[in-house]
Amino acid sequence: MPELPEVETVRAGLAPELVGRSIRALAITDFPGVIGTGTIEETSARIVDRSIADVARRGKFLMIVLDDGDGIVVHLRMTGVLTLDESSAPPPRFLRLSALLDDGRELRFADQRKFGRFVAASSQELSDLDGRLGPEPFGPNFTPDYLLTRLRGRRAPVKALLLDQGIVAGLGNIYVDEALFLARIHPMTSGGSLTPAQVSELHSTIVSVLHSGIARRGVSFSSFRDVYGNSGENQQHLVVYGRGGRGLPCLVCGEPVQRIVIGNRGTSFCPACQPFGQT
DNA sequence: ACACTGCCCTGCGAGC
DNA sequence: TGCTCGCAGGGCAGTG
Numbered sequence: 001m002p003e004l005p006e007v008e009t010v011r012a013g014l015a016p017e018l019v020g021r022s023i024r025a026l027a028i029t030d031f032p033g034v035i036g037t038g039t040i041e042e043t044s045a046r047i048v049d050r051s052i053a054d055v056a057r058r059g060k061f062l063m064i065v066l067d068d069g070d071g072i073v074v075h076l077r078m079t080g081v082l083t084l085d086e087s088s089a090p091p092p093r094f095l096r097l098s099a100l101l102d103d104g105r106e107l108r109f110a111d112q113r114k115f116g117r118f119v120a121a122s123s124q125e126l127s128d129l130d131g132r133l134g135p136e137p138f139g140p141n142f143t144p145d146y147l148l149t150r151l152r153g154r155r156a157p158v159k160a161l162l163l164d165q166g167i168v169a170g171l172g173n174i175y176v177d178e179a180l181f182l183a184r185i186h187p188m189t190s191g192g193s194l195t196p197a198q199v200s201e202l203h204s205t206i207v208s209v210l211h212s213g214i215a216r217r218g219v220s221f222s223s224f225r226d227v228y229g230n231s232g233e234n235q236q237h238l239v240v241y242g243r244g245g246r247g248l249p250c251l252v253c254g255e256p257v258q259r260i261v262i263g264n265r266g267t268s269f270c271p272a273c274q275p276f277g278q279t
Numbered sequence: 280a281c282a283c284t285g286c287c288c289t290g291c292g293a294g295c
Numbered sequence: 296t297g298c299t300c301g302c303a304g305g306g307c308a309g310t311g
């Protein structure tokens with residue numbers, strides 16, 4: 001389940017390889033799913049033979065920006081994997097799309113569960129997407145005050161609000177559970193009931209879990225790989241995610257980690273370290 | 280505006 | 296052994 005650190009790992013791997021290159025041809029093996037609503041011809045016409053100017057990331061979206069300002073929006077969703085391979089290399093399982101590059105290599109998009117997308121986008125569409133998303137967690141606009149303002153008056157569980165990409169971009173189920181645990185906040189706590197001190201602590205743990213995730217090249221539970229097929233190692237450092245409902249103890253206090261469902265997401269938390277109703 | 284639900288999709292592991 | 300079923304969940308559409 002790629003979140004900001006995983007997508008950033010992919011971006012950092014792709015950027016030095018792709019900038020200045022161009023895509024010669026597209027081969028789509030999961031049509032229309034992977035490219036959204038457009039036709040193959042349409043999508044190819046917008047992408048092929050344009051020089052790649054930048055590989056950017058916004059939240060969990062990867063944006064391959066072309067020299068005319070248009071681009072490609074890639075979302076890995078749950079199981080998407082982007083790799084850079086020699087064309088002679090055997091295709092990966094679950095291959096959905098491959099883009100032949102002008103140096104003979106292929107940018108390949110594999111996706112077991114077909115949730116991922118690789119979609120041509122105009123500069124206007126790139127800009128619209130940017131506008132729908134909240135600030136980048138590492139950017140200047142994501143401050144404790146900003147987070148406090150966005151949570152104020154909200155009755156939904158703080159966990160659900162942190163998953164809202166319009167509030168802050170890039171968090172997913174793993175890093176939200178980790179950040180709430182480190183801030184000692186129960187995931188069901190309504191956003192508006194958090195004290196400024198709690199929000200400030202939460203802001204700090206969000207930034208910190210994402211930094212650690214990037215430093216360890218992401219979490220590879222099952223499918224996630226970087227562009228060369230290498231696993232990340234952050235799964236070895238998670239303290240609460242995935243431990244709930246299996247009788248596993250909290251790594252801090254030893255109490256069994258619990259599992260509940262919030263917003264249709266499995267949620268792990270420690271009832272002792274993250275007591276409900278404390279402000 | 281906000282809160283919440285269901286849908287998409289398939290491999291895997293648990294249980295019988 | 297072989298089947299069924301629940302689970303993993305990001306983003307978006309739809310409902311109230």
